[in-house]
Amino acid sequence: xxxxxxxxxxxxxxxxxxxxxxxxxxxxxxxxxxxxxxxxxxxxxxxxxxxxxxxxxxxxxxxxxxxxxxxxxxxxxxxxxxxxxxxxxxxxxxxxxxxxxxxxxxxxxxxxxxxxxxxxxxxxxxxxxxxxxxxxxxxxxxxxxxxxxxxxxxxxxxxxxxxxxxxxxxxxxxxxxxxxxxxxxxxxxxxxxxxxxxxxxxxxxxxxxxxxxxxxxxxxxxxxxxxxxxxxxxxxxxxxxxxxxxxxxxxxxxxxxxxxxxxxxxxxxxxxxxxxxxxxxxxxxxxxxxxxxxxxxxxxxxxxxxxxxxxxxxxxxxxxxxxxxxxxxxxxxxxxxxx
Amino acid sequence: xxxxxxxxxxxxxxxxxxxxxxxxxxxxxxxxxxxxxxxxxxxxxxxxxxxxxxxxxxxxxxxxxxxxxxxxxxxxxxxxxxxxxxxxxxxxxxxxxxxxxxxxxxxxxxxxxxxxxxxxxxxxxxxxxxxxxxxxxxxxxxxxxxxxxxxxxxxxxxxxxxxxxxxxxxxxxxxxxxxxxxxxxxxxxxxxxxxxxxxxxxxxxxxxxxxxxxxxxxxxxxxxxxxxxxxxx
Numbered sequence: 150x151x152x153x154x155x156x157x158x159x160x161x162x163x164x165x166x167x168x169x170x171x172x173x174x175x176x177x178x179x180x181x182x183x184x185x186x187x188x189x190x191x192x193x194x195x196x197x198x199x200x201x202x203x204x205x206x207x208x209x210x211x212x213x214x215x216x217x218x219x220x221x222x223x224x225x226x227x228x229x230x231x232x233x234x235x236x237x238x239x240x241x242x243x244x245x246x247x248x249x250x251x252x253x254x255x256x257x258x259x260x261x262x263x264x265x266x267x268x269x270x271x272x273x274x275x276x277x278x279x280x281x282x283x284x285x286x287x288x289x290x291x292x293x294x295x296x297x298x299x300x301x302x303x304x305x306x307x308x309x310x311x312x313x314x315x316x317x318x319x320x321x322x323x324x325x326x327x328x329x330x331x332x333x334x335x336x337x338x339x340x341x342x343x344x345x346x347x348x349x350x351x352x353x354x355x356x357x358x359x360x361x362x363x364x365x366x367x368x369x370x371x372x373x374x375x376x377x378x379x380x381x382x383x384x385x386x387x388x389x390x391x392x393x394x395x396x397x398x399x400x401x402x403x404x405x406x407x408x409x410x411x412x413x414x415x416x417x418x419x420x421x422x423x424x425x426x427x428x429x430x431x432x433x434x435x436x437x438x439x440x441x442x443x444x445x446x447x448x449x450x451x452x453x454x455x456x457x458x459x460x461x462x463x464x465x466x467x468x469x470x471x472x473x474x475x476x477x478x479x480x481x482x483x484x485x486x487x488x
Numbered sequence: 489x490x491x492x493x494x495x496x497x498x499x500x501x502x503x504x505x506x507x508x509x510x511x512x513x514x515x516x517x518x519x520x521x522x523x524x525x526x527x528x529x530x531x532x533x534x535x536x537x538x539x540x541x542x543x544x545x546x547x548x549x550x551x552x553x554x555x556x557x558x559x560x561x562x563x564x565x566x567x568x569x570x571x572x573x574x575x576x577x578x579x580x581x582x583x584x585x586x587x588x589x590x591x592x593x594x595x596x597x598x599x600x601x602x603x604x605x606x607x608x609x610x611x612x613x614x615x616x617x618x619x620x621x622x623x624x625x626x627x628x629x630x631x632x633x634x635x636x637x638x639x640x641x642x643x644x645x646x647x648x649x650x651x652x653x654x655x656x657x658x659x660x661x662x663x664x665x666x667x668x669x670x671x672x673x674x675x676x677x678x679x680x681x682x683x684x685x686x687x688x689x690x691x692x693x694x695x696x697x698x699x700x701x702x703x704x705x706x707x708x709x710x711x712x713x714x715x716x717x718x719x720x721x
Contacts, residue, residue: 152698152700152701152709153698153700153701169699169700169703170700171700171701175702176701176702179701195701195702195704195706196706198701199698199701199706199708199709200708202709203708203709203710206710207617207710210710211613211614211617226676226679226680227675227679227684227685229685235696235697235698235699235709236696236697236698236709236710236711237650237696237709237710237711237712238709238710240646240650240690240710240711241650241710241711243688244613244646244647244650244688245613245647260514260516261516261676261679262672262673262675262676262679262685263669263672263673263676265672266524266668266669266671266672267524269668270524270668277699279633279693280543280632280633280634280667280693281630281633281635281668281691281693282693283547283692283693283694283695283696283697283711284690284691284692284693284696284711285635285668285690285691285693286688286690286691287685287688287689287690287691288687288688289684289685289686289687289688289689290687291687292640292687293642293687294642295606295642296606296640296641296642296645296687297604297606297608297609297610297612297613297642297645297647298613298640298645298646298647298688299640299646299687299688307497309497309500313500313501313504314504316501316504316505317504317505317506
């Protein structure tokens with residue numbers, strides 16, 4: 150298994166990134182985990198940590214009866230499963246134990262080897278910037294007669310787990326995801342809050358799109374708001390999933406169909422709608438705004454605004470309303486007055 | 489082979505897509521854009537070898553080029569560099585063609601040589617685990633990524649390239665193609681013509697590595713720590 154996934158397993162800690170799962174841990178923490186759980190006594194240099202893990206896991210690989218892997222791509226034409234790794238962990242797991250179980254998301258399927266090749270090239274480039282990772286392992290069924298390596302008993306489990314509900318919907322393109330994490334790496338929100346904040350094994354923009362689809366809006370209604378809609382994710386996505394458009398649509402559904410926005414926000418939005426759709430109220434506000442804000446205005450800028458303005462002026466100044474509103478300027482101009 | 493829940497799975501898909509279950513095969517479209525076929529398209533073998541040699545620097549792999557007649561000397565030199573005392577190698581038909589059978593015979597006077605032997609069963613894996621160097625032939629070599637495609641058979645186990653600390657790939661010059669596209673196309677065409685792919689095809693690109701601990705690159709994780717490619721004319 151991945152060294153870092155082993156670290157997380159020892160620590161009973163969930164992953165925070167889909168390509169580098171222990172991104173949130175530093176070397177000192179990893180050394181402490183090894184020391185506490187496995188009696189490790191060496192330094193915290195990554196080389197020594199990795200060589201300790203190599204030694205420990207080798208014994209597990211050699212003695213295991215069953216190997217369990219995921220599946221990056223399954224090739225329909227020959228019934229093959231492709232695994233993309235750098236450490237060689239998938240090679241070990243698919244070579245040594247006699248029984249193998251591969252767990253495959255139902256959308257991992259490609260028609261032919263030629264299609265697999267295109268997607269693997271996209272994946273390795275977008276995930277880690279490599280032409281190909283160190284190991285692209287393709288296995289086709291059990292070992293054949295007289296072969297030694299590979300399983301003699303092979304099980305493929307195709308997992309739906311909510312994916313089929315996405316088929317045929319406006320979110321279907323989210324199933325194109327090849328799990329490269331490019332959207333996660335460029336996301337300014339992910340970079341600030343980290344992977345655990347998403348409360349899902351899929352963090353970042355793709356997580357914010359997928360998690361509510363797989364697990365419902367109830368527990369994940371904040372996720373579609375965890376985005377500045379800057380669209381960096383769409384630019385990075387190798388399979389061109391319109392991620393931020395999906396996020397906007399999620400927000401729309403949460404507010405309009407699921408009615409899951411907070412009560413205070415509902416009341417505020419209702420009030421705003423009434424005020425903004427009443428010309429007299431609107432006119433009056435623009436007229437008195439300048440006078441009303443006078444106590445907080447200094448040199449044409451509001452510094453410490455009251456009420457809803459406070460959130461803005463806490464971090465930057467707000468320009469004071471102009472002496473003359475656009476409407477009154479327009480009316481004057483129409484009458485032939487000075488523009 | 490048993491397939492469980494197939495019908496309910498497929499009818500669920502059809503229902504979600506709002507159409508009846510498809511009974512006829514899907515026809516694969518002709519892709520109008522295929523940039524992968526343009527990479528190093530008209531390169532000669534010599535040019536591809538240059539690409540491979542350059543890329544070896546990126547993937548922490550030593551590159552050696554030699555003639556068939558000098559293969560033994562080149563191999564011995566690499567083995568000396570690895571301070572090898574034991575070798576596991578595939579029992580490949582090409583061993584004779586490349587004179588490796590004689591090389592192994594001579595080397596066996598001074599070190600442990602094990603040729604993959606299906607009669608020994610799992611013992612092969614145990615030997616591979618404690619051996620210094622694994623040696624096998626590349627079946628298809630990808631210049632762009634510096635990758636050797638290794639096809640398993642009864643005389644060539646996957647453990648050879650995986651378990652020992654060091655791995656040496658013998659690359660016959662004629663196995664070199666521009667990139668993975670050509671390898672995938674060949675396997676696809678063979679499959680269409682009725683040749684099922686080997687039980688495992690491993691595309692190996694240099695030594696195993698990981699950058700998962702604080703993004704520091706570590707070369708040599710579960711698989712080999714050092715790798716050499718020997719391109720043979």
